[in-house]
Amino acid sequence: MLSAALVSLALVSGAFARAIKPRAVCADGTTVSNAACCAFIPVRDDLINDIFEGTCGENAHSTVRIAFHDAIGWSDFSDKGGGADGSMIAFGDIELAFEANAGIDEIVEDLQPFALAHGISFGDVIQFGSSVALSLCPGAPLVQTFVGRANATEPAVDGTVPDPFNPVDMILARMLDAGFQPEEVIALLASHTIAAQDEIEPAIERSPFDSTPALFDNQVFLEVLLQGTAFPGNGSHEGEVESPLPGEFRLQSDRDLARDPRTACTWQSFALDHDTMAQKFSAAMTKLSLLGQFQDQLVDCTEIIPQAPPSSRSQAFFPAGKTFDDLELTACDNAFPTTLLTQEGTTTSVARVPPQ
Known part of the structure; x- marks a missing residue:
């Protein structure tokens, strides 16, 4: 009986080994x-080196x-576009307006000819490209990444972003x-830790949303909680609150979501826990990249996405x-600690993201 069991186990183990053996x-x-x-290996390498x-x-x-802006053109309840299908590039004449x-438009000008030269779809160059981009940002998580999307057949509807x-x-x-709960919305906003504004205030383009835009850390979640200075109640800034850090730009939506009772506790928890923030962001980005797609018709190529280096913070x-x-x-279930470290010096001034 024991011998038969061992033979059976060996057969099962052999079948499992064959099942997981790389196919190429x-x-x-x-x-x-x-x-x-x-x-997609040369696509990855050329994205890193050339783009x-x-x-x-x-x-x-x-x-x-663009990975977010392209994919969020989707609705679970009505016809608002094809989701993560590259329509932002395929129908740029419509959506970029x-x-x-x-x-x-600037990144579209780079990614459109790149996708055509490599023979991949616009949806793939955006979503695969986003995962590769994150791999260059210290502290960023690995995002499960699929390829094989068909090109878009229709534009998204205005107002979906x-x-x-x-x-x-x-x-x-x-x-x-589009299928995202409030907690997932805040998770997606972790991308703002490496983001900057260009068009809201063109005179101060490339103004980052936190003081460490080259790191995928949780600094943005803490800094948006800092008290800001209200703009005068007129013009395009009405109701907006300026960041208290010179050179840093605060989005009104970030400020409000950080204080809204439906999302504030998630926001504050991310300010205290980088690993959970990164994990939740990774899951939300994968979900985003599959909007409008059938996962079983795509190929998981996560294994060729590099792991980002660890953050210095x-x-x-x-x-x-x-x-x-x-x-x-x-006020949340977990009290916010008073023991976070403070950067040395008397004031923090935030530099703009260098042009590329």
Whole structure:
């Protein structure tokens, strides 16, 4: 009986080994689980070298941004576009005219010819490109990444991308229409840790949303909680609150979501826990990348996405000159600690993201 059991176990183990054996060896010697991923190895390398120039810079930031703007053109309840299908590029003449997509034309100008030269779809160059971009940002998580999307057949509908000046009710309703709960909305906003504004205030383009835009850390979640200075109640800034850090730009939507009772506790928890923030962001980005797609018709090529280097900072800190007393907090189950470290110096001034 024992001998028969051992034989049976050996047969099962052999079958399992055959099942997980890589099915292809690529030209560069990389072993992959699906041969289709081999074609994306040179795509990955050329993105890193030619589009992103090996840095977590402006083009990497912009590719993560377009991944959201392209995919969120989707509704679970009505016909609002094809989701993560590259329509932002395929129908750029329409979608780039939408106010919420201002400034995306520059990365489209880079990614469109790149996709055509490599023979991949616009949806794939955006979503695969976003995962590759994140791999250059220290502290960023690995995002499960699929390829094999068909090109878009229709544009998204204007208004599907939340505007940073929309009230929280409108933002959460739009995101729920696309299948995202409030906690997932905040998780997606972790991308703002490597983001900057260009079109809201063109005179101060490339102004980052936190003081460490080259790191995928949780600093943005802490700094948006700092008390800001109200703009005069007129003109385009009406109701907006300026960041207290010179050179840093605060989005009205970030400020409001950080203080809304439906999302504030998630926001505050991310300010205290980089690993959970990164994990939740990764899951939300994968979900985003599959909007409008059938996962079983795509190929998982996560194994060829590099792992980002660790961040030099594992915990958010108070910028120089700021303390716990400068925070605007919401009462949550877990009390916000008063023991976070403070950066040395008397004041923090935030530099713009270098052009690329």
